[in-house]
Amino acid sequence: MCKIAILERYALLSSGIRSILQVRKECELIVQAKSVHELVNSLNGSIPDVIIFNVISAENSGMKPLKNLRRKFPKVPVLLIVSEHYVDCFEEYIRMGVKGLLFNTSDGEDLVDAIKKLKQGKEYFPVKVWKVFKESIQSHKPLKVRDKTLTDREVSIVKLFSNGLTYKEIGAQLNISPRTVETHKRNILTKLKIHTTADMVKYAYRNNILT
Template sequence: MCKVAILDKFVLFAAGIQSILDKSEGCEVIVQAVDCNDLFKQLKNGAPDVIIFDVIHGENSGMKQIKKIRRAYSEIPVLLILSQNYSDCFEEYIRLGVKGFVFNDATGDDLVKAIKRLHAGGEFFRKKVWDIFKTSLQKRKYSKKKVENLTEREVAVLKLFSSGLTYKEIGARLSISPRTVESHKRNILSKLKINSTADMVRYAFHHNILS
């Protein structure tokens, strides 16, 4: 059972999220808070596995609240509910350690899938997140540099991750197993001294290796 905390300024919207999770299998809402102080007070009674934060109804794009949460509970993955209007903040959210985005037009199934993905130790960023993210990165100018130490197969895996494909999709594209894809990703992260898929996307565009 995945224990969930909901941070939403408006109780009505939080109740809607809780209703979706109550009908799902494997998720239990243990905290419903209106601000960080309320959240931290309730978390003293027990920590959740995932924190859902409704950025749309937060203040100043939710940056201040996210920083507070990450400082106090860095081990708990944070899932944001937002809209494409926050695209300018995507990179900063990811830099702060947010593990997933769910857009306000997503389905209840998408929300549950995202929560379970984070609970399992993964990330949840749909392809359109990477599309928006990459468009933002393309507007910046970077010099082309050689990709050192990566094998030809690792470069191929890096490119496909940067296109928003999943482990299974990359495996099918390269005729290898998802487990092998995971192994290649670990090697890429280690060689480039980076930590996440978001870092891989950033690296790929900074070094123009997708061109």
């Protein structure tokens, strides 16, 4: 019997995973928590065989809770539920010790297969994950510099912020994670020697970036 712990902020989403596990006799859900703190307290000293963590609903691409998970459970394999928009975080996830990545569009059989492999001490990075990761790496070519300051990607982000989009909305449009959008914004503010989003919008108008 494989003991499973789920880390998910929204009960409605975790119920889908729970329903898949309930029909598989070899999987036992021992805890379902919204935070690492709640997960640790709910386990009462018992250790799961696999932790499933949906980073899509977590802030900052799930980096902070993932670090806490790795610190609290260094020997327990973590399976992340991700989307293709988070491909820019894949390398960092793996470097942090994640043993498996599963797209949120995967079916129940994929989930169970991933759990089995992780319990056996193996990794789970399906072909589709590597394909998306490879395409992302290949697309990271040097970008032209506009106005001798901002890259094409940064100009795009300035435009989107100026149109009132959120980090998540910008990430969805550019196929990057909200965390990467935040990093780009920080770099933009540093390059332009400004401090706020309002300053960035002013810069966009004064330099005709919105046209």
